[in-house]
Every structure is written in structure tokens, then in C-alpha cells.
Amino acid sequence: MSSDYETDRASVQVVVEKEATGKVKDIYKEIQETLGIDFVPNMYKALAGNPDYLEMTWKKVQMVMGVDGKLGRKTKDIVALTVSIMSGCEYCTNVYNEAVKHAGLDNDALLELYAVIDLYSGLNRLNIGLQTKMDEKPWHGCGGS
Amino acid sequence: MSSDYETDRASVQVVVEKEATGKVKDIYKEIQETLGIDFVPNMYKALAGNPDYLEMTWKKVQMVMGVDGKLGRKTKDIVALTVSIMSGCEYCTNVYNEAVKHAGLDNDALLELYAVIDLYSGLNRLNIGLQTKMDEKPWHGCGGS
Amino acid sequence: MSSDYETDRASVQVVVEKEATGKVKDIYKEIQETLGIDFVPNMYKALAGNPDYLEMTWKKVQMVMGVDGKLGRKTKDIVALTVSIMSGCEYCTNVYNEAVKHAGLDNDALLELYAVIDLYSGLNRLNIGLQTKMDEKPWHGCGGS
Amino acid sequence: MSSDYETDRASVQVVVEKEATGKVKDIYKEIQETLGIDFVPNMYKALAGNPDYLEMTWKKVQMVMGVDGKLGRKTKDIVALTVSIMSGCEYCTNVYNEAVKHAGLDNDALLELYAVIDLYSGLNRLNIGLQTKMDEKPWHGCGGS
Amino acid sequence: MSSDYETDRASVQVVVEKEATGKVKDIYKEIQETLGIDFVPNMYKALAGNPDYLEMTWKKVQMVMGVDGKLGRKTKDIVALTVSIMSGCEYCTNVYNEAVKHAGLDNDALLELYAVIDLYSGLNRLNIGLQTKMDEKPWHGCGGS
Amino acid sequence: MSSDYETDRASVQVVVEKEATGKVKDIYKEIQETLGIDFVPNMYKALAGNPDYLEMTWKKVQMVMGVDGKLGRKTKDIVALTVSIMSGCEYCTNVYNEAVKHAGLDNDALLELYAVIDLYSGLNRLNIGLQTKMDEKPWHGCGGS
Numbered sequence: 001m002s003s004d005y006e007t008d009r010a011s012v013q014v015v016v017e018k019e020a021t022g023k024v025k026d027i028y029k030e031i032q033e034t035l036g037i038d039f040v041p042n043m044y045k046a047l048a049g050n051p052d053y054l055e056m057t058w059k060k061v062q063m064v065m066g067v068d069g070k071l072g073r074k075t076k077d078i079v080a081l082t083v084s085i086m087s088g089c090e091y092c093t094n095v096y097n098e099a100v101k102h103a104g105l106d107n108d109a110l111l112e113l114y115a116v117i118d119l120y121s122g123l124n125r126l127n128i129g130l131q132t133k134m135d136e137k138p139w140h141g142c143g144g145s
Numbered sequence: 146m147s148s149d150y151e152t153d154r155a156s157v158q159v160v161v162e163k164e165a166t167g168k169v170k171d172i173y174k175e176i177q178e179t180l181g182i183d184f185v186p187n188m189y190k191a192l193a194g195n196p197d198y199l200e201m202t203w204k205k206v207q208m209v210m211g212v213d214g215k216l217g218r219k220t221k222d223i224v225a226l227t228v229s230i231m232s233g234c235e236y237c238t239n240v241y242n243e244a245v246k247h248a249g250l251d252n253d254a255l256l257e258l259y260a261v262i263d264l265y266s267g268l269n270r271l272n273i274g275l276q277t278k279m280d281e282k283p284w285h286g287c288g289g290s
Numbered sequence: 291m292s293s294d295y296e297t298d299r300a301s302v303q304v305v306v307e308k309e310a311t312g313k314v315k316d317i318y319k320e321i322q323e324t325l326g327i328d329f330v331p332n333m334y335k336a337l338a339g340n341p342d343y344l345e346m347t348w349k350k351v352q353m354v355m356g357v358d359g360k361l362g363r364k365t366k367d368i369v370a371l372t373v374s375i376m377s378g379c380e381y382c383t384n385v386y387n388e389a390v391k392h393a394g395l396d397n398d399a400l401l402e403l404y405a406v407i408d409l410y411s412g413l414n415r416l417n418i419g420l421q422t423k424m425d426e427k428p429w430h431g432c433g434g435s
Numbered sequence: 436m437s438s439d440y441e442t443d444r445a446s447v448q449v450v451v452e453k454e455a456t457g458k459v460k461d462i463y464k465e466i467q468e469t470l471g472i473d474f475v476p477n478m479y480k481a482l483a484g485n486p487d488y489l490e491m492t493w494k495k496v497q498m499v500m501g502v503d504g505k506l507g508r509k510t511k512d513i514v515a516l517t518v519s520i521m522s523g524c525e526y527c528t529n530v531y532n533e534a535v536k537h538a539g540l541d542n543d544a545l546l547e548l549y550a551v552i553d554l555y556s557g558l559n560r561l562n563i564g565l566q567t568k569m570d571e572k573p574w575h576g577c578g579g580s
Numbered sequence: 581m582s583s584d585y586e587t588d589r590a591s592v593q594v595v596v597e598k599e600a601t602g603k604v605k606d607i608y609k610e611i612q613e614t615l616g617i618d619f620v621p622n623m624y625k626a627l628a629g630n631p632d633y634l635e636m637t638w639k640k641v642q643m644v645m646g647v648d649g650k651l652g653r654k655t656k657d658i659v660a661l662t663v664s665i666m667s668g669c670e671y672c673t674n675v676y677n678e679a680v681k682h683a684g685l686d687n688d689a690l691l692e693l694y695a696v697i698d699l700y701s702g703l704n705r706l707n708i709g710l711q712t713k714m715d716e717k718p719w720h721g722c723g724g725s
Numbered sequence: 726m727s728s729d730y731e732t733d734r735a736s737v738q739v740v741v742e743k744e745a746t747g748k749v750k751d752i753y754k755e756i757q758e759t760l761g762i763d764f765v766p767n768m769y770k771a772l773a774g775n776p777d778y779l780e781m782t783w784k785k786v787q788m789v790m791g792v793d794g795k796l797g798r799k800t801k802d803i804v805a806l807t808v809s810i811m812s813g814c815e816y817c818t819n820v821y822n823e824a825v826k827h828a829g830l831d832n833d834a835l836l837e838l839y840a841v842i843d844l845y846s847g848l849n850r851l852n853i854g855l856q857t858k859m860d861e862k863p864w865h866g867c868g869g870s
Binding site for chain 6: 081085086088090093094097113114117118119121122123124125126128129130131
């Protein structure tokens with residue numbers, strides 16, 4: 001039998017959508033329109049206790065992810081998932097597993113991505129253990145010229 | 146004044162190229178041909194003390210990185226760099242910073258990549274701290290629909 | 291339907307309070323009195339299988355956290371939470387989110403703290419990626435002189 | 436004998452101070468005035484290749500660190516150092532070791548801080564290994580009531 | 581009330597045992613026979629979407645763990661558990677907590693192991709914070725000569 | 726040309742051996758006798774600014790590493806090296822690479838150890854990415870029954 005304490009672990013008070021006012025209400029609206037969803041993700045509802053921090057975060061997210069730069073949206077989502085897996089953030093891993101599927105990665109592509117992460121997580125630790133010395137000349141990664 | 150001990154920190158004996166024989170010599174040759182370089186990276190020279198481990202590692206690297214799958218070589222190099230940065234492996238970060246430049250990322254693209262890594266490293270920790278609860282419905286990442 | 295195996299994952303046998311004897315019983319009593327709680331946290335009950343390790347851990351905790359040193363109790367709790375978030379320990383993050391609230395951090399202060407952790411988790415990875423070279427002269431952090 | 440390749444590892448082209456123009460020049464000026472230093476830290480010179488990213492980063496830094504909020508500047512610097520140590524960022528650890536000394540931490544206080552980080556890095560891994568179950572009731576950290 | 585979305589989070593489609601054919605079926609059979617179990621662990625069922633990756637992974641696992649080398653099976657399981665705890669992988673920590681018990685570690689031995697991990701996780705962060713300089717001469721660890 | 730600032734990065738004042746008095750002098754003597762070396766490692770010289778913290782650390786080290794428990798000294802050194810590699814602590818990795826060689830690991834054994842760390846660092850990230858669900862029954866690791 002679980003007590004409320006055991007199951008309800010969010011650390012700050014969230015601002016639910018119907019109670020949002022002013023700047024928070026505007027940003028909530030913009031988030032839903034931009035992301036094409038009919039709810040506000042829990043992460044943003046937690047930040048809303050500090051409207052300036054919510055605004056700064058949402059603006060940085062849009063600056064980094066919302067424009068077509070040199071990398072392209074799909075590649076950025078793949079990097080976001082990789083960072084989430086490496087950080088061990090379960091919430092973020094879940095969101096970005098969905099995001100990369102939405103961006104077009106099918107089951108095969110997703111397994112390819114995990115294989116690259118698996119490979120380099122191993123090689124990184126290997127080189128840290130080996131205390132591998134820098135090579136005298138540059139090379140261009142393990143995949144070929 | 147540094148003693149040899151302080152400056153020479155590789156943890157295992159490397160097999161230098163001119164002393165390589167048999168399976169190790171063959172793999173060294175294949176590495177140089179495949180990667181288009183005229184030397185063997187220090188990482189592989191350290192593994193060569195165990196020829197089976199060297200062979201397994203080189204084969205896995207080729208299986209994961211050396212074929213054009215669904216992700217594409219450039220995207221895989223970007224993921225490899227991201228993993229290296231997240232693992233804090235200086236050797237690997239250096240190799241893959243070179244690799245992604247070789248794969249076509251210019252100064253602007255590289256800064257875009259670091260910005261994505263910066264953004265999500267921050268958001269990941271934020272959500273771990275917030276103990277953010279899973280949303281009731283899936284969404285598709287921060288960048289837009 | 292979950293089996294017992296799936297839900298009961300503690301890795302060692304805990305010593306429950308009513309079965310504690312000798313040194314373990316004494317430390318259990320001291321923990322409850324010192325922390326002002328009427329139960330023994332699960333962490334200590336797991337360590338009790340090795341009474342010397344339990345004692346050493348409790349003594350170190352008291353030496354580091356239980357005295358008013360130069361940093362002050364509240365600051366130490368904030369650092370403990372920061373370390374827990376960076377380690378990705380869910381149990382510890384939960385305990386120290388409660389601890390810093392108990393020490394006086396309200397919703398605003400907690401969001402300020404997460405913002406600092408978010409900011410530097412990002413900047414740290416950025417500098418690891420950039421392989422930023424040490425500056426020629428010291429400076430005093432990003433906040434101002 | 437080191438080649439240039441081995442010693443010069445910055446991954447992007449920096450914008451040196453005398454070549455800065457427009458927005459970058461203005462931000463460089465603001466950084467020096469705000470931080471009370473007569474040079475631009477290497478981190479910012481690396482970001483300057485993308486003036487918008489430089490601006491966004493500097494603004495976020497000022498929003499989070501540059502105002503007297505509920506936590507206080509000194510506590511924020513301590514958290515920034517803790518995050519840097521946990522991320523294993525050598526550049527950032529160096530900057531923030533200097534920053535907390537500048538903020539008033541003497542040798543004793545610095546050792547107290549490292550002791551808290553040491554203690555919780557250990558306890559965090561212990562609880563991850565133990566797969567410690569959440570306690571049924573909240574408590575307020577290891578230091579006392 | 582939990583939706584399916586909230587509770588069912590596996591990111592790829594698994595190949596269940598009765599639907600396995602060809603190479604996947606063969607490897608599934610080999611896994612069960614080698615490990616002495618009557619089911620296929622979820623990790624392998626997830627990899628089976630890419631039979632070559634499944635095969636490569638299983639072969640690497642057998643090469644590294646399945647032979648009596650210089651370290652011995654029990655020591656390798658202990659290292660596998662240590663890596664899992666340090667990575668914060670809950671699934672792997674659970675599997676290897678069981679594995680080391682099966683390999684002969686009783687409650688006392690398991691607590692000894694956690695104590696070593698606790699100790700060095702602390703000392704590691706301490707030395708990263710201290711920016712400890714390499715000693716002029718080698719020594720042989722903290723335990724004695 | 727490096728300034729003193731760039732090359733001398735220790736964050737606290739060390740207590741050199743000839744200036745040690747009282748409790749610090751006694752512990753320095755005990756460290757050298759116990760470890761069989763004619764100098765005090767830099768880590769301990771940095772802690773000596775707080776004699777109680779130095780004493781507590783040395784006692785914990787001796788309790789955990791200095792006695793023949795169920796795991797054995799060699800296994801503990803192997804775990805200490807594994808933790809150091811996973812934490813990315815260069816100083817500790819260097820000390821424990823030496824320690825395990827001193828404890829009897831030759832070049833082959835060391836490569837075996839790195840292979841286990843490589844393998845599980847990869848598998849851990851794979852399972853975090855896959856969000857692998859706990860198996861319904863326990864199994865005993867990848868190596869066989």
C-alpha cells in the first residue's frame with residue numbers, strides 16, 4: 001500500500017493550465033501552438049513558478065531547436081535523445097524516444113542509433129582506462145575516410 | 146622538472162606498427178586503408194596486446210560506423226562526438242571534433258551542435274531535480290510539431 | 291500483474307528496528323533522536339548488516355553534516371541535493387528535495403537552485419566540447435565581481 | 436616533441452578581442468565591466484562565432500547568477516563549483532575554485548565543501564547499488580532536525 | 581489512473597520468442613542454453629529487430645564474459661555490477677545484483693562491495709575538486725603494500 | 726609560455742611533510758608505513774588542512790581496503806580502478822592502474838578488465854535508451870549459468 005508521499009514526488013508546485021495568468025498564460029498558449037499539442041508538458045508547468053525562468057527556457061529552446069540551422073531538426077532531436085540517455089534522465093529519454101520516432105526514425109534506425117551510443121560509451125571508457133595518449137596526427141573517426 | 150613517471154601514463158604496452166605480426170599486422174593494415182591514414186591510432190595499438198579483442202572491436206566499429214544505414218555517416222559521427230562529450234573522454238572528444246569537421250561541419254554547425262548539447266544537459270538535470278512526472282500523453286520534443 | 295521479483299528489488303537484507311540489537315540498536319536510537327524522526331531510513335537499515343560500516347557511515351555523516359562549520363547547515367543541504375541530482379540518485383534527490391524545503395527553501399528558492407544547476411550542467415558540457423583552454427589569468431565566475 | 440596538433444586543441448575558431456565588432460564587441464565590453472576583469476574568458480570568445488548564442492548565454496548567466504535572489508551569490512557560486520566537479524569539467528572546476536575563494540571561502544571552508552561532495556557522491560552510489568526503496572515518510576537529510 | 585502510454589515505455593518493438601525465426605531463433609536458443617534460463621531477457625528481445633546487432637552483441641558478451649580468462653568469472657560479474665551502478669542503469673544493476681549473489685557473494689560480501697564503491701566515488705570527486713597533481717612517484721593504492 | 730596560474734592548479738594549500746605536526750604528522754607516518762612508500766601522496770597532503778577530515782578519510786580507507794574481508798584485496802583494487810574510470814578521475818585512474826598491476830594484473834589481465842568495462846558501459850547505455858522493462862524472472866548475468 002503506497003502512501004501519497006511515496007507516489008507523489010514532484011518537488012515544486014506546478015501551475016496548472018486553467019490557473020495560468022499573464023506571461024505564463026501567454027507562454028503556455030505559445031508552447032501548445034508551436035508544439036502542436038493540446039496540453040502543457042509537466043516540465044514547463046513546474047518552471048512556471050518563476051515566469052522569467054520559464055520564458056528564458058522556452059526562448060532558448062526555440063532559438064536552439066526551433067529554427068532550421070545547419071544541422072536540421074531531425075539531427076538535433078537525435079542529439080537531444082543521445083544527451084538524455086547519457087544523462088540518465090528517464091523523463092527526457094522517454095520524450096525524445098517519441099520525438100525521434102515522430103521525426104521519422106523507424107525501429108531499424110532507432111536500433112542503429114542505440115548501437116552508436118553503445119559503441120562509443122564503451123570506447124570512451126576504454127580510452128579513459130587506457131589513458132590513451134593523443135595521436136601525433138589527426139584522424140577522422142572510426143568509420144572510414 | 147617532470148619524471149618519466151609523470152609524463153608517460155599509458156596503462157598497457159602498445160604494439161608498435163613495425164613489431165606487429167599475424168592477425169594484428171593484418172588488422173593494422175586494414176585500419177589504415179579503411180580510414181585513409183598512414184598510422185595506427187594509439188587506441189588500437191593498445192588493444193593489440195589481445196588480438197581477439199582488437200579484432201572484435203574493429204569489427205564492431207565497422208559494423209556500426211562503416212556502412213551506410215538509415216542514419217548516415219555524418220549523423221553517426223555527430224552522435225559519436227556527443228557521447229564522447231557526455232562521457233568526458235578527452236581523447237575521444239578530440240578525435241570526433243576532427244571527425245565531424247572532416248564530415249562537413251563548419252564553425253557554425255559545430256556551435257549549433259554544442260548549443261543542443263548545452264541545452265539538453267541543462268534540461269536533463271532540471272527534470273531530474275524536479276522529479277518531473279511522465280506526461281499523460283506523448284509529445285514530440287521541444288522543437289515544434 | 292507484477293511478481294514479487296519485479297516489485298521487491300532491495301539488494302540486501304535489511305535489519306528492521308525491532309530486530310536490532312547491540313551496536314545497531316544504539317545507532318538506530320541515535321539516528322532517530324538526532325534526526326528527529328520516529329523511524330530509521332531504509333538506507334541505514336540496509337547498512338546494518340555490517341555494523342562497523344553502519345557506524346563509520348553514521349559518524350562520517352555527523353562529522354560532515356552535523357556540526358556548524360564555516361558553510362552552515364542550509365548550504366550543506368543545498369550541496370547534498372546538487373550532488374544527488376548530478377549523480378542521478380532518485381532516492382537521494384527525493385530525500386534532499388525534502389531536506390532543503392525543511393531548511394527553508396520555498397518554491398522560488400528551489401527554482402533558483404535548479405536554474406543554477408541547469409545553467410552549469412549546460413556550460414560544463416559546452417566547455418568540454420569546446421576543449422576550452424585555461425585562461426591566462428584567473429577570474430571569479432560568471433556572476434560578476 | 437609536441438606538434439601543434441597535439442597542443443592546440445580548441446575545437447572552434449575564437450573571436451579575439453581586437454577583431455570583435457557589432458554585437459560581439461558590445462557583449463565583450465559588458466562581460467569585462469560586469470565581471471571586473473580586463474580580458475574576455477576563452478569560453479565566451481569561442482561562442483562569439485555565433486553572436487546570438489553568445490548573447491543568449493550571457494543573458495541567461497546574468498539572469499541566473501547576476502541578481503541577488505533568495506539563494507545569494509556565494510551559495511550560487513558554491514553550487515556552480517559542485518556541478519562542475521560532478522560533471523568532471525576541468526576548465527569550469529578551475530574557474531569556480533577561484534570564484535568561491537573570491538566569494539570568501541578560505542581553505543577550511545573549501546575542505547568542508549569537498550567533504551560534503553565526497554560524502555554524498557559515496558552515499559548516492561551506495562543507494563543506487565542498494566536499490567534503496569523510498570521511505571514511507573519524508574525525512575530531512577542526514578544532518579539533524 | 582495510468583494510461584497505456586504512461587506504463588508501457590519500451591522504445592522499440594521486441595521480437596517475442598514464439599515469433600523468432602532464422603538467426604534470431606538460433607541465438608535465442610543459444611542464449612537460453614548458455615545462461616541456463618527458460619526465457620529470453622528483454623534486452624536481447626529488443627535487439628532482435630536487427631539480427632546482426634543481436635549476433636554481434638551476444639558474441640561480444642560471450643568473448644568477454646563466457647571464458648575463463650585471467651580475471652575469473654566472479655570478478656568479472658563484480659566489475660559488471662560496479663559499472664552498472666556507476667552508469668545509473670537500474671535494469672543492469674538489478675540483473676547484476678542477482679548475478680553476483682548467484683556467483684557466491686553473500687550479504688556481507690555485497691556490503692563490502694558497496695563500501696568500496698562508496699569510498700572511491702567519494703575520493704574520486706574529492707580529487708577532481710582538489711585538482712590533485714600527479715604524485716612524483718607511483719604508489720599502489722590505498723589498501724597497503 | 727605558461728604563467729604560474731596556468732600550470733599550478735591545486736585548489737587548497739597542502740601541508741608538506743616537513744611542516745606536519747601533531748595528529749597530521751602521526752597520520753603521515755602511518756600512511757607511509759602502511760603503504761610501504763617514502764612519501765605522502767598529494768591527496769592526503771591536501772586533506773591535512775583539516776586534520777579531522779584527514780583522519781576520518783584515512784580510517785575509512787583502512788576499514789574498507791586494509792582488511793582481508795570476503796572480497797580480497799586484489800578484487801577491491803579492481804573495483805577501485807573501475808569506479809575511478811567510470812568517474813573520469815584521471816589522478817585516481819593513474820594510481821589504480823598502478824595498484825592493480827602491483828596486485829598482479831599483467832597486460833593480458835588489464836585488457837580483460839578494460840573489455841568488461843567497455844562491454845557494460847555500452848550495454849548500460851543501450852538499456853537506458855531502450856527503457857528495457859524488468860524481466861519477469863531473475864537471471865544471473867551475461868556470462869553463463
